Amino acid sequence: GENVEQHPSTLSVQEGDSAVIKCTYSDSASNYFPWYKQELGKRPQLIIDIRSNVGEKKDQRIAVTLNKTAKHFSLHITETQPEDSAVYFCAGVTSGTYKYIFGTGTRLKVLA
Amino acid sequence: DAEITQSPRHKITETGRQVTLACHQTWNHNNMFWYRQDLGHGLRLIHYSYGVQDTNKGEVSDGYSVSRSNTEDLPLTLESAASSQTSVYFCASSQHSGTGELFFGEGSRLTVL
Numbered sequence: 001g002e003n004v005e006q007h008p009s010t011l012s013v014q015e016g017d018s019a020v021i022k023c024t025y026s027d028s029a030s031n032y033f034p035w036y037k038q039e040l041g042k043r044p045q046l047i048i049d050i051r052s053n054v055g056e057k058k059d060q061r062i063a064v065t066l067n068k069t070a071k072h073f074s075l076h077i078t079e080t081q082p083e084d085s086a087v088y089f090c091a092g093v094t095s096g097t098y099k100y101i102f103g104t105g106t107r108l109k110v111l112a
Numbered sequence: 113d114a115e116i117t118q119s120p121r122h123k124i125t126e127t128g129r130q131v132t133l134a135c136h137q138t139w140n141h142n143n144m145f146w147y148r149q150d151l152g153h154g155l156r157l158i159h160y161s162y163g164v165q166d167t168n169k170g171e172v173s174d175g176y177s178v179s180r181s182n183t184e185d186l187p188l189t190l191e192s193a194a195s196s197q198t199s200v201y202f203c204a205s206s207q208h209s210g211t212g213e214l215f216f217g218e219g220s221r222l223t224v225l
Contacts, residue, residue: 006154043219044202049213099145101171
């Protein structure tokens with residue numbers, strides 16, 4: 001089955017700097033890669049996703065890139081703000097299963 | 113508004129007791145999932161269901177069971193609670209087709225003493 005590894009586990013950046021979180025997946029049949037943000041004490045919520053037929057997707061300050069050959073995908077946050085501080089989870093979804101396998105999460109701290 | 117709700121939000125129980133966590137969604141989603149969240153492990157899949165009468169084991173299903181008698185509900189039962197099952201439990205649902213976005217409940221914090 002699918003296995004998703006996520007790095008780093010914690011990341012501290014200065015406000016205004018960029019943050020990058022990386023994930024690798026094992027199942028070549030995976031075709032959907034969402035990213036979830038979880039604020040302290042809250043539920044995870046989708047912030048951006050990418051499908052395997054696309055190499056990059058942007059939404060304002062956040063972007064996701066996908067390298068199918070290397071089986072890795074990354075979340076990029078530019079011009080970080082204090083409200084970006086949260087735990088971020090990547091996930092892989094194998095085609096036809098609708099089953100999300102999550103990475104172990106990255107705690108991002110944006111220092112003012 | 114359609115939503116997904118979990119109950120109870122907080123529960124303390126003793127080792128060996130049976131515990132049931134409820135999950136109810138009003139989106140009419142076919143797919144429902146239970147995850148547990150632990151520090152250092154992220155979100156791990158316990159059980160999932162693609163529709164009524166369908167249930168499947170996830171990565172960490174030992175000691176847990178689910179049943180799906182209708183579209184709206186997927187209760188999670190711990191047959192004999194163990195201290196290792198102290199965790200935050202999240203229920204989630206998604207459509208059977210479409211974007212595939214997973215919608216989470218607010219979570220249930222379970223402490224087993």
